[in-house]
Amino acid sequence: KNEVEQSPQNLTAQEGEFITINCSYSVGISALHWLQQHPGGGIVSLFMLSSGKKKHGRLIATINIQEKHSSLHITASHPRDSAVYICAVIMNRDDKIIFGKGTRLHILP
Amino acid sequence: DVKVTQSSRYLVKRTGEKVFLECVQDMDHENMFWYRQDPGLGLRLIYFSYDVKMKEKGDIPEGYSVSREKKERFSLILESASTNQTSMYLCASSLCQVTGSDTEAFFGQGTRLTVV
Numbered sequence: 001k002n003e004v005e006q007s008p009q010n011l012t013a014q015e016g017e018f019i020t021i022n023c024s025y026s027v028g029i030s031a032l033h034w035l036q037q038h039p040g041g042g043i044v045s046l047f048m049l050s051s052g053k054k055k056h057g058r059l060i061a062t063i064n065i066q067e068k069h070s071s072l073h074i075t076a077s078h079p080r081d082s083a084v085y086i087c088a089v090i091m092n093r094d095d096k097i098i099f100g101k102g103t104r105l106h107i108l109p
Numbered sequence: 110d111v112k113v114t115q116s117s118r119y120l121v122k123r124t125g126e127k128v129f130l131e132c133v134q135d136m137d138h139e140n141m142f143w144y145r146q147d148p149g150l151g152l153r154l155i156y157f158s159y160d161v162k163m164k165e166k167g168d169i170p171e172g173y174s175v176s177r178e179k180k181e182r183f184s185l186i187l188e189s190a191s192t193n194q195t196s197m198y199l200c201a202s203s204l205c206q207v208t209g210s211d212t213e214a215f216f217g218q219g220t221r222l223t224v225v
Contacts, residue, residue, distance in 0.1 A: 030206055030212040031212045031213060031214070033213075033214060035216065042118070042217075042218030042219045043199060043216050043217075043218070043219055044216075045214075045215070045216055048213045048214070050212070086151075086152070088152075088214070090203065090212050090214055092206065095140050095159070095203060095205060095206055095212075096142075096154065096157065097142060097144075097154075097201055097203070097214050098154075099144070099151055099152040100151065101149075101150075101151035102151060
């Protein structure tokens, strides 16, 4: 069983739609990252969360520590948001970073 | 403002070559990690290190070794590269939770290695 599960695996939406990507984890964590990877590109950290909510431009990330769940939201989505979004958790028992398998997002113009 | 630097973005090596992938961080982090990313499998942990001279096997260490002679540098070594080691390799670093309150991780840009 994967310790970090993301859903959906793939998502196609029209430009302008509100996007939600979910991440659930089964281990104790000290922090969670949302990462973005464009096709053929490197990995960029969008957010680091240990509680609550963070907002950066059109991106919003939330985390519920009790429910072991985090969501990444994109408002007014744009084709340039097309990328793979990866959830990564830092385990509090040994500092290891564990990644979800990613959500491939495709925004159609 | 680059904090974790991987020496190459793209590499092409021949089967049987010894390959060094270098990762340097400038944040005095104790923890450093090497992962590989493959389609359908996501990012998997190869090796990690909690301090200088220390190394621990991750989930897929076969065919790899590492070196951490200085705190800021963590090298991944492919002793004899094979085609099944063609992948994207990612380095990450973080502070040890015992000594630091900030548990944020930082990620390199990745190295796309092709073994031919």
